[in-house]
Amino acid sequence: MKISYNWLKQFIKIDLKSEDTAALLTDLGLEVEIVEKYQSVKGGLEGIVVGRVLTCVQHPDADRLKVTTVDLGNGIPVQIVCGANNVAAGQNVPVATIGTVLYDKQGIAITIKKGKIRGQESHGMICAEDELGLGENHDGIMILDDSLVAGTSAAEVFKIENDEVFEIGLTPNRADAMSHLGTARDLRAGMIQSGVNVELITPSVSNFRVDKRTLKIDVDVKEPKLAPRYCGVTISGIEVKSSPAWLQNRLKAIGVNPKNNIVDVTNYVLHELGQPLHAFDASKINNKIIVQTLPAGTKFVTLDDVERTLHEEDLMICDEKGPLCIAGVFGGKKSGVSESTNSIFLESAYFNPVSIRKTAKRHQLNTDASFRFERGIDPTITEYAIKRAALLIQEVAGGEITSDIINLYPKKIEDFSVFLNFSKVAKIIGEELPKDTIKKILVSLDIKVNSFSDAGLGLTIPAYRVDVQREIDVIEEILRVYGYNNINFSEKVNATVSNSPRNEDYKVQNVIATQLNSQGFNEIMANSLTTASYIQLSEELNASHNVNMLNPLSTDLSSMRQSLLFSGLEAVAYNINRRNTDLKLFEFGKTYHNYLSGYDEKKHLSLFLTGNRNQESWTLEQKPSDFFLFKGYVTGILSRLGISKIQNIPATSDVFSEGIAIGNGNEILVELGVVKKSILKHFGIKQEVFYADFNWAVVLKLISTKIKFTDIAKYPAVRRDLALLIDQNISYERIYKLAKQTEKALIKDINLFDVYEGQNLPEGKKSYALSFIIQDSTKTLTDTQIDKIMGKLQNNFETELGASLR
Secondary structure, three states, rough: EEEEEHHHOOOOOOOOOHHHHHHHHOOOOOOOEEEEEEOOOOOOOOOEEEEEEHHHHHHHOOOOOOOEEOOOOOOOOOOEEOOOOOOOOEEEEEEEEOEEEOOOOOOOOOEEEEEEEOEEEEEEEOHHHHOOOOOOOOOOEEEOOOOOOOEEEEEHOOOOOEEEEEEOOOOOOHHHHHHHHHHHHHHHHHHHOOOOOOOOOOOOOOOOOOOOOOOEEEEEEEEOOOEEEEEEEEEOOOOOOOOOOHHHHHOOOOOOOOOOHHHHHHHHHHHHHOOOOEEEEEHOOEEEEEEEEOOOOOOEHHHHHHOEOOOOOOOEEEEEOEEEOOOEEEEEEOOOOOOOOOOEEEEEOOHHHHHHHHHHHOOOOOOHHHHOOOOOOOOOOOHHHHHHHHHHHHHOOOOOOOOOOOOOOOOOOOOOEEEEEEEHHHHHHHOOOOOOHHHHHHOOOEEEEEEEEEOOOEEEEEEOOOOOOOOOHHHHHHHHHHHHOOOOOOOOOOOOOOOOOOOOOOOOOOOHHHEEEEEEEEEOOOOOOEEEHHHOOOOOOOOOOEEEEOOOOOHHHHHOOOHHHHHHHHHHHHHOOOOOOOEEEEEEEEEEEEEEOOOEEEEEEEEOOOEEOOOOOOOOOOEEOHHHHHHHHHHHHHHOOOOOOOOEEEEOOOEEEEEEEEOOOOEEEEEEEOOOOOHHHOOOOOOOOOEEEEHHHHHHOOOOOOOOOOOOOOOOOOEEEEEEEOOOOHHHHHHHHHHHHOOOOOOOEEEEEEEEEOOOOOEEEEEEEEEEEEOOOOOOOOOOHOOOHHHHHHHHHHHHHHOOOO
């Protein structure tokens, strides 16, 4: 946001240097990023003076040149060679003296030097209008008023404006400061706190009056929630033309290009008061103004000649024939002010910020008006601003006020009430400020003090301070005006040692991340937003459980993820496509679900392993990563966290072609396995990928800070292995359940340690290698007992599953 210092001084009389004012504004939270010089004419006509031509004769060696002597006011006439055909003795002319810098149309600097032209010395340059940057005319030199005194500065004659412009990095919450008036309000508060009492000077509208009631245009607001306040007035007999220099200079200083006097006034008031306005050609309005929404798909051509398709929620300014303007955002081509306009309908309104924000985003329009409306303007100055604009239009375009002001305001937007506790102020700021200082600061910010007690203040916050609605917001206002740099710091250093538990989430996460990093894993941070269609890759995921975005940036980022698998596979595919095929990745992230009982989010740890287990080297044989290497990483995490009471159980997730789960009691800690080829194909991945999904909440719950010791079993455990040839449709889960049913008491653990499908096996078959841990806590098992158990297992596998030993 750009603020003109000269303009600012119209609201508050100060004589501070610009750098001091910039520092004060920055301390107040309106950070001045840069201060730029502005001159209404580039160079400011420095070095240009009024010269009086004393003599003018023909150049002896050039038909088109004249040799003149010019009085520059210092008593020493100078000779200047001039090529203009209209130069003559007795004229007052603008003269660029030696050393003056002029600028051409491209802004390139030209320095005037002493020289000779066709043998005649020339000590300066008599200038044309375009050479000074005062216009486009180059037919001859400028002839100035005869009453001017030679030597008078041209900057004084042409009233060149020199200004300084503050570039303020305005934060989105400071809607109240989006104008010169708003900035002046803050500056006044800061100066009062500094001990300088100044008053805020607002433009007077006391001269506003209705000249005649000959052009009334009725207004019908059909959407009062979207347009809580709407004002309008007609002005007739205007002349649309260029704005006067003072108005153009004000706009140019802050980077706004002048258009015509009517549009320039609306822009001027917008930047002056923060109230956007719009002027309609009254002759193009059919009967009355209607503020309403229109059916979706309605076509509308805006001022930039673009045909736009309207949304059913877009608020429009219409007449009885159709739309005229996108309310608060952009005007229409057919209803705008043109050179032939002689009467206007001037609009000043307060529109719903959310509605304007959505409309501006839908149509990708970001205007000065929408910028202010969508952040929340002051609803109390709507009528004042239209009076201010009407008076300015009469000043620069003539005309008469030809209707009363229509002011539709059915439900007043109320101020905010807040009670401020002095004790809370001291606690937040860290210093007890004098109560009178607090009150003085609040009053300087136009915050009304309704009651005063030892406990605190009863306050009424103006409606335009949309960012100050709570007690903590008021304290922030006090602190920024009082000055952060003015808060005293204690010379005593206080330190506290917090006794935080060892199993806090972030601590555990750091421990595991460090372990995985040391094992060659890289951490990834995927976007929580993902493609809604990914749920079709797993029957366990349900479209009705998607948490969908109301205004997604794209279809690829339209839903919150229900699984970490797919975003991880995106990262795997991205790396493989760039020839980085050996990957170890992990991510701490959350999944999101929309259940009937409400929204739910859960934290997970995911691991991905693919490619070879070691880099290519002449000293090592390259081996592909396998399931058991991956399982070692997974169980290593649990072991590092002291989770030992675990058992392998069949995986239930349908994203694995082969997999297991590791549980504790009835809770699953992690599921791991080989990702299905059909899922990998969706991401264009042709190599095997191993994936593990930890339920992090369960993991944290099982971490124990107490170390428990148990005696080593007195009687040894025995391991027996079986290599079974089974049908491809038989899962590990069926084998696991059948084994447990066969011998519940003595089989302590079952582990699948190899899976083979390929050559030398009958078609439709696969090989499972399983280990069985058998142990009796009361005695040593004999070979006969062990062989009997293994015989039962083999018999049941053969009869129930059709398995055979390899």
